[in-house]
Amino acid sequence: MKASAPIQMSTTELKNTAMRMRQRLVTTSANAKIPHLGSCLSCVEILVALYCHELRIDPEEPEDRNRDRFLLSKGHSAPILFQVLAECGFFHLKDLEAFGKAGSVFHEHPPKPGYIPGIEAATGSLGHGLPMALGMALAARIQKRPTRCYALLSDGECNEGSIWEAAMLAAAQKVDTITAIIDYNKWQATGRSQEIMALDPLAGKWEAFGWHAQEIDGHNFEAIKAALDIARAEEKRPSVIVAHTVKGKGVSFMEDDNNWHYRTPNTDELEAALRELEFE
Secondary structure: OOOOOOOOOOHHHHHHHHHHHHHHHHHHHHHHOOOOHHHHHOOHHHHHHHHHHHOOOOOOOOOOOOOOEEEEOOHHHHHHHHHHHHHOOOOOHHHHHHOOOOOOOOOOOOOOOOOOOOOOOOOOOOOOHHHHHHHHHHHHHHOOOOOOEEEEEEOHHHHOHHHHHHHHHHHHOOOOOEEEEEEEOOEEOOEEHHHHOOOOOHHHHHHHOOOEEEEEEOOOHHHHHHHHHHHHHOOOOOEEEEEEOOOOOOOOOOOOOHHHHOOOOOHHHHHHHHHHOOOO
16 A cells, blocks of 8 residues: 655645644634643644645555654644644544543644544653654664654754664664654743753754754745755655744744743734734
């Protein structure tokens, strides 16, 4: 069985999809009182580009053994992943009306596989997504499957030793079917990422660990698509894309404000955000 080729959208279609995601995301956050809105807004373009340009995965057959694998290692951004999966047809958009409610499978972090189509692993305990993606890539190699594996990390997550253990193993084993993408929004839970741990030069650190590294604007669809194309063509080295992003991107009063790691919009803030997120 061959996994489906990704949807191919124009840049305009990708931008329109991202706008819909932001509109629904801020509304859902306000209604459900679920935080991490800033962290979700910073990776909208990355997730839209992955699911609408890169990933070979069929929502009609989400368990296809040859499918590509995507792991949201920064599991606190699950609300935007749910929106993108619904947009791509993995489940009905109406299902997300249960988001945040007691007993719902749609909550602050992804549940374990089997509860929501398209979810490969329960994540949220940071540092685990990349090692799991690497294990899946190695398994696919052994089984001679065409699967490629992707993991979206936060910059604060790169404080975790398990990330660098996986980075060393991937390079040692020359796993060129894995791509890590870092949502480099310069914040983590309690402060500026660089002030808490010396991350910079982040791309240089990955290169020193034997990875092919790229730095891009993580809100520019053309840059994201080009970087993914380059990573796919890389041979005998794992790839990392350091995507420079803005926490809270798209809503002016949320941008680069770490309070939105924990806050949810009140009625007036929701209305103001939606006014900014209108289509031109």
